[in-house]
Amino acid sequence: MKAPSVLFFTTALLCCFACGQNQNNVPDQEETKGNTPEKPLTYSTEDRDGAVFVHNTAAAWGEEQKMRLELLKVIGGPDTTDSNLTFHKPTDIALDTQGNLYVADSGNFRIQKISPDGNFLDSFGREGQGPGEFQFLDGLVVDETGRIYVTDKATNALKVLSPEGKEIGALAAGKMTGKMARLSSGDLVLRNNARDSDALLGIFDPAGEVNLELGQEEHYEDADSARYFNRIAFASDGSDNIYIAYGTRNKIEKYAPSGDLILSVDRPLNFPVSQEITYEEHTFGPRKIPIPFVNFISADITLDGRGRLWVLSYERQLKFEEMGLTMHFRDGDGRYEGAQPLQTSDLTKIDAFAFHLFSPEGHFLGKIPLTHHAGEVQIFQDRLYLLEPRHEMCIYAYRIIE
Numbered sequence: 001m002k003a004p005s006v007l008f009f010t011t012a013l014l015c016c017f018a019c020g021q022n023q024n025n026v027p028d029q030e031e032t033k034g035n036t037p038e039k040p041l042t043y044s045t046e047d048r049d050g051a052v053f054v055h056n057t058a059a060a061w062g063e064e065q066k067m068r069l070e071l072l073k074v075i076g077g078p079d080t081t082d083s084n085l086t087f088h089k090p091t092d093i094a095l096d097t098q099g100n101l102y103v104a105d106s107g108n109f110r111i112q113k114i115s116p117d118g119n120f121l122d123s124f125g126r127e128g129q130g131p132g133e134f135q136f137l138d139g140l141v142v143d144e145t146g147r148i149y150v151t152d153k154a155t156n157a158l159k160v161l162s163p164e165g166k167e168i169g170a171l172a173a174g175k176m177t178g179k180m181a182r183l184s185s186g187d188l189v190l191r192n193n194a195r196d197s198d199a200l201l202g203i204f205d206p207a208g209e210v211n212l213e214l215g216q217e218e219h220y221e222d223a224d225s226a227r228y229f230n231r232i233a234f235a236s237d238g239s240d241n242i243y244i245a246y247g248t249r250n251k252i253e254k255y256a257p258s259g260d261l262i263l264s265v266d267r268p269l270n271f272p273v274s275q276e277i278t279y280e281e282h283t284f285g286p287r288k289i290p291i292p293f294v295n296f297i298s299a300d301i302t303l304d305g306r307g308r309l310w311v312l313s314y315e316r317q318l319k320f321e322e323m324g325l326t327m328h329f330r331d332g333d334g335r336y337e338g339a340q341p342l343q344t345s346d347l348t349k350i351d352a353f354a355f356h357l358f359s360p361e362g363h364f365l366g367k368i369p370l371t372h373h374a375g376e377v378q379i380f381q382d383r384l385y386l387l388e389p390r391h392e393m394c395i396y397a398y399r400i401i402e
Helices: 027-032 223-229
Strands: 003-012 017-019 043-050 051-056 068-076 092-093 103-104 111-116 120-124 138-143 148-152 155-161 169-170 180-182 188-191 200-206 210-214 230-237 243-246 250-254 261-266 278-284 287-293 298-303 309-314 328-329 336-341 353-358 366-370 377-380 385-390 392-401
Touching: 092 377, 092 385, 103 138, 111 138, 148 180, 180 230, 188 230, 243 298, 287 392, 298 377, 309 377
Parallel strands: 017 230, 051 261, 092 138, 230 298
Antiparallel strands: 003 328, 043 051, 068 392, 092 103, 103 111, 111 120, 138 148, 148 155, 155 169, 180 188, 188 200, 200 210, 230 243, 243 250, 250 261, 278 287, 298 309, 309 353, 328 336, 353 366, 377 385, 385 392
16 A cells, blocks of 8 residues: 655644625724824825735724623534534534534534534535545535535545535536635635646636636745745635735735735734744654744634624744644645544643734724634624634634624
8 A cells, every 4th residue: 555645734723714794884993093192093004006005013902902702602522412513623614694604524524504503403415525425625615595615625626515415516626625715706716726826816717717816925945835834814705805814924915806906914913923944853653753833823814794804813823732733644646645633632721812803994903812722713793603623623602792
């Protein structure tokens, strides 16, 4: 049997996307205006090539926390007694227009549908490569008709399911993998994995053809640097603007539907931005493996109904014992073979993550700290759902309190 070759590591955080709505009612814009002794300006702006660059120096809220999250329920996790909510290696979450939650439960080869109150509704899929079957669920999105779009990392295919979970279409396109966003036009936004392109994102039509490319990859000499320093999360709004939060760069960008950059934002951080990787050797069973350490900044991004940006951010870097490392394998031909956890951690309560909130104009409003690991995020009205994909393998359901 051909020995698999180790490709890469993932930590407790995976990058992804989430979709939001952008409305004109944005009273929080007023909080970032004014340059008086009582309320000094907390940002500067510059116009460059048709885009606005916002350099935030402090939070507009100051030390006051004007929003908070109220925990309503933990869905799944190690204490659940419902097998339908026992997730194994969940990779993504999505919402439909009714606020129902869908979970890409990759390790169980299924998609779980959950009500807004956190109750199990339905299950789709099984292990395999046939219709309605999965090997390694990756990205997930639901359109306004209830159709489910899902990418499979093992088969490099994108499948379309009916609201009842029956497969009604598939695209075997190696360049269409990973997390997704769906635009009102029906096009899909995915990481652009085409080898002949340096773009970060591709806008794909329903036939799988690229209509538009966004963002620019940075070039590095080694594979680890290219992988980590080009890591992004992305989201779209109701006007088909696309937002990119860079994993290791202090930058959040907004692109118009035409593909033009119209906004670029930075903010103050608790640690320096670094484009260097350090390695520490750790023992796993009989093997010693060099573990890469990178200064991560943003983990995910979504929007609320007022057009505010919620950027899931690192307040500090994870310690080795907090990472929950997983090793991924591909065969000699590059086909994905699966993943194997290398590390488990009981450190489920940590202070490494917070939401950084921005007005629609890119003004940094403030932070909402978290007390646990975090991954993908989705917002529906006043509900925020946060997937914890590695340690507790659960979903935190919060109410947004203003």
